[in-house]
Amino acid sequence: MTFTLNWGILGCGGIAETFTKDLLLDPKSHRNVDVIHKVVATGSSSSVDKAKKFAETTGAKDAKHYGSYEELVKDENVDVIYVATPHSHHYANAMLALEAGKNVLCEKAFTVNAGQARKLVETARAKNLFLMEAQWTRYFPLSIELRRMISSGELGDIKQIFSDNGKSIEHIDRITNPNLAGGALLDLGVYSFLHIFQTVYHLDPEHTKPEVKAAILKDEKTGVDKFTTAILAWPGTTAIATCNYSLESDPKSDYSAGPCVRIVGTKAQVCIPSPPYRPTSFTVIPNGDGEVQKNDFPIEGGNGMWWEADEVAFCIRDGKKESEIMPLDESVVPGGARDVGCEAHGTLTSRWKANIPLSHRSGIRSNSYIAHYYTNRQRLWVTPIPQPNQ
Amino acid sequence: MTFTLNWGILGCGGIAETFTKDLLLDPKSHRNVDVIHKVVATGSSSSVDKAKKFAETTGAKDAKHYGSYEELVKDENVDVIYVATPHSHHYANAMLALEAGKNVLCEKAFTVNAGQARKLVETARAKNLFLMEAQWTRYFPLSIELRRMISSGELGDIKQIFSDNGKSIEHIDRITNPNLAGGALLDLGVYSFLHIFQTVYHLDPEHTKPEVKAAILKDEKTGVDKFTTAILAWPGTTAIATCNYSLESDPKSDYSAGPCVRIVGTKAQVCIPSPPYRPTSFTVIPNGDGEVQKNDFPIEGGNGMWWEADEVAFCIRDGKKESEIMPLDESVVPGGARDVGCEAHGTLTSRWKANIPLSHRSGIRSNSYIAHYYTNRQRLWVTPIPQPNQ
Numbered sequence: 088m089t090f091t092l093n094w095g096i097l098g099c100g101g102i103a104e105t106f107t108k109d110l111l112l113d114p115k116s117h118r119n120v121d122v123i124h125k126v127v128a129t130g131s132s133s134s135v136d137k138a139k140k141f142a143e144t145t146g147a148k149d150a151k152h153y154g155s156y157e158e159l160v161k162d163e164n165v166d167v168i169y170v171a172t173p174h175s176h177h178y179a180n181a182m183l184a185l186e187a188g189k190n191v192l193c194e195k196a197f198t199v200n201a202g203q204a205r206k207l208v209e210t211a212r213a214k215n216l217f218l219m220e221a222q223w224t225r226y227f228p229l230s231i232e233l234r235r236m237i238s239s240g241e242l243g244d245i246k247q248i249f250s251d252n253g254k255s256i257e258h259i260d261r262i263t264n265p266n267l268a269g270g271a272l273l274d275l276g277v278y279s280f281l282h283i284f285q286t287v288y289h290l291d292p293e294h295t296k297p298e299v300k301a302a303i304l305k306d307e308k309t310g311v312d313k314f315t316t317a318i319l320a321w322p323g324t325t326a327i328a329t330c331n332y333s334l335e336s337d338p339k340s341d342y343s344a345g346p347c348v349r350i351v352g353t354k355a356q357v358c359i360p361s362p363p364y365r366p367t368s369f370t371v372i373p374n375g376d377g378e379v380q381k382n383d384f385p386i387e388g389g390n391g392m393w394w395e396a397d398e399v400a401f402c403i404r405d406g407k408k409e410s411e412i413m414p415l416d417e418s419v420v421p422g423g424a425r426d427v428g429c430e431a432h433g434t435l436t437s438r439w440k441a442n443i444p445l446s447h448r449s450g451i452r453s454n455s456y457i458a459h460y461y462t463n464r465q466r467l468w469v470t471p472i473p474q475p476n477q
Numbered sequence: 478m479t480f481t482l483n484w485g486i487l488g489c490g491g492i493a494e495t496f497t498k499d500l501l502l503d504p505k506s507h508r509n510v511d512v513i514h515k516v517v518a519t520g521s522s523s524s525v526d527k528a529k530k531f532a533e534t535t536g537a538k539d540a541k542h543y544g545s546y547e548e549l550v551k552d553e554n555v556d557v558i559y560v561a562t563p564h565s566h567h568y569a570n571a572m573l574a575l576e577a578g579k580n581v582l583c584e585k586a587f588t589v590n591a592g593q594a595r596k597l598v599e600t601a602r603a604k605n606l607f608l609m610e611a612q613w614t615r616y617f618p619l620s621i622e623l624r625r626m627i628s629s630g631e632l633g634d635i636k637q638i639f640s641d642n643g644k645s646i647e648h649i650d651r652i653t654n655p656n657l658a659g660g661a662l663l664d665l666g667v668y669s670f671l672h673i674f675q676t677v678y679h680l681d682p683e684h685t686k687p688e689v690k691a692a693i694l695k696d697e698k699t700g701v702d703k704f705t706t707a708i709l710a711w712p713g714t715t716a717i718a719t720c721n722y723s724l725e726s727d728p729k730s731d732y733s734a735g736p737c738v739r740i741v742g743t744k745a746q747v748c749i750p751s752p753p754y755r756p757t758s759f760t761v762i763p764n765g766d767g768e769v770q771k772n773d774f775p776i777e778g779g780n781g782m783w784w785e786a787d788e789v790a791f792c793i794r795d796g797k798k799e800s801e802i803m804p805l806d807e808s809v810v811p812g813g814a815r816d817v818g819c820e821a822h823g824t825l826t827s828r829w830k831a832n833i834p835l836s837h838r839s840g841i842r843s844n845s846y847i848a849h850y851y852t853n854r855q856r857l858w859v860t861p862i863p864q865p866n867q
Binding site (some may be wrong): 300304315327329358372 | 692710736
């Protein structure tokens with residue numbers, strides 16, 4: 088029996104447009120699922136005309152239009168709110184929707200720190216609502232096959248993971264604006280973390296928290312994080328992960344520099360060519376005599392965001408309050424790693440300060456980490472301190 | 478005017494054979510240099526027959542043969558001793574040659590720790606002898622061009638370096654024998670460090686010491702280091718380097734996993750395809766509109782070890798006591814980084830103990846670093862503490 092899910096779109100920017108267009112594609116042209124997505128409402132924080140124009144552009148012809156998010160989340164026909172605002176606003180907007188009793192799909196980066204993530208999760212659970220971070224790449228058939236290969240033991244024990252996402256996006260104003268949570272971390276780093284977490288943390292039955300050490304270069308003018316290299320290691324496993332993200336390390340934007348992700352197991356390794364947010368193939372390089380094998384996962388007729396939308400529909404249809412593919416605990420724990428990067432922003436706004444108890448003085452313990460020492464004005468080493476309740 | 482350099486070969490293993498064959502190639506077939514290399518003596522620690530057989534195999538027909546290193550280093554016709562024994566013996570063998578008044582080219586890894594390296598350097602300087610670590614890759618035309626590009630500013634400011642050397646060499650007994658300084662560090666890691674140091678440290682006029690943080694996985698049975706990821710950062714520059722080496726991460730030994738080295742500058746990045754010890758090309762990927770350019774540096778008629786031999790000859794001919802391409806300070810400082818890896822060996826022999834003041838207890842300061850904490854039996858985090866005299 089076909090299940091219909093009614094969406095309200097909160098925010099009318101580029102990512103909302105891409106998502107909504109994918110959402111409204113005929114699923115039968117792409118995949119055989121018994122789900123229909125309807126966009127019943129669109130909301131802009133600035134004007135109802137913008138919400139209306141957005142609906143027309145994306146093909147959401149029967150949607151109601153709202154000039155404020157407060158009105159949008161009250162629409163009784165909406166089953167789930169898709170939050171597609173800048174990172175700095177995710178927490179407030181998702182909280183607004185949850186408090187109005189709506190299920191929520193929130194764009195990644197879920198929040199700017201783990202504390203905000205925990206509060207959203209607590210609120211959703213208290214209100215018995217569905218909540219999910221929109222890490223769309225996790226729902227790709229490519230990702231599903233990759234996780235299956237790891238959990239089945241085909242790659243052996245996972246020992247090292249290299250995950251890199253570098254792109255020249257400094258020309259986008261938001262990216263270098265600390266007031267909008269700019270920097271490499273929340274736009275690019277989330278994908279570097281994604282591949283590490285979905286393959287190591289996600290598949291570890293013990294769900295041990297990673298230990299993180301990172302070197303971060305800040306932009307001299309804006310103070311946002313520009314180049315970061317972090318090592319993540321898991322006390323409960325032997326895996327070591329290298330997480331890189333930067334605003335300049337893919338000068339050609341064609342990822343000519345090689346694979347963005349390598350997962351090294353004792354039996355074989357997997358190399359994923361770029362881009363890390365929308366990979367369409369991976370190569371399996373076995374130890375010993377086996378052949379190198381390329382596996383293709385083409386994405387046709389759109390961008391491939393329908394898979395995460397379908398996951399939302401399946402969960403809500405089946406009464407689930409979170410996704411097994413993107414569990415809420417994983418949105419909180421990577422948030423812990425993200426806190427390392429948040430420190431690099433340096434110029435915290437009052438909005439952030441309310442939720443991030445950070446200290447900038449060397450050697451002073453904050454809520455979640457210790458900043459070991461500054462090496463110069465642009466770089467710092469940071470090491471998070473494991474928290475009992477994290 | 479042609480300069481003739483008379484070599485004594487100390488050790489008769491595989492690397493000695495490769496080097497000696499390259500040494501005795503007619504330079505006119507390869508390059509136009511006014512140097513003649515002669516092998517006048519070969520030495521084995523086990524038997525004179527082995528030294529004789531080695532000379533015949535490599536074409537060193539006029540050499541004298543010795544059944545002990547003590548006899549070899551006393552040969553009055555020898556200008557320079559090439560030390561080609563296992564890593565664990567480099568220090569003692571190089572010291573033997575220096576104390577006999579001979580110039581020395583010592584195979585990499587130069588020593589098993591920075592303390593040994595410093596003693597060799599002090600001895601060579603006190604005796605006014607030439608000493609050099611045999612990092613052969615540094616003398617390749619490819620490396621010279623790469624360093625020129627960086628120092629000229631063609632790549633802009635160097636921000637990130639990724640350097641990886643993984644190879645399946647666990648089947649070689651020496652590699653997993655802690656008594657012979659086995660593990661990934663000294664056979665594979667030296668090349669990962671090489672590319673980082675020749676491009677960042679070497680070209681920094683301030684020669685600031687790197688700060689190092691590393692996660693290391695040990696082999697369960699032998700205790701040698703098997704998988705390591707280290708971050709190196711320089712207080713005097715903004716560069717961040719990621720240094721990887723492992724015994725299993727190139728399962729096909731054809732380096733199908735992508736480039737082994739990436740150097741990311743603000744104007745362009747350079748990608749070096751594997752193998753990192755003998756690269757023959759690199760790709761320059763400029764920011765913006767420029768074309769991606771592949772630069773080839775073929776090595777014909779041998780392995781390319783003649784370039785380091787020529788450097789030794791030039792230095793000795795010109796009265797230099799160290800090479801500008803591989804200065805002695807760089808053999809000591811990377812040794813400091815290497816100490817991080819040495820800790821991972823775990824099972825130190827009495828030979829090592831004499832020279833490495835290590836502590837295995839968490840949180841206890843040793844001579845050169847602090848072991849932060851063990852995470853489990855196989856892995857540890859280590860951070861070297863900068864030393865005033867290092």
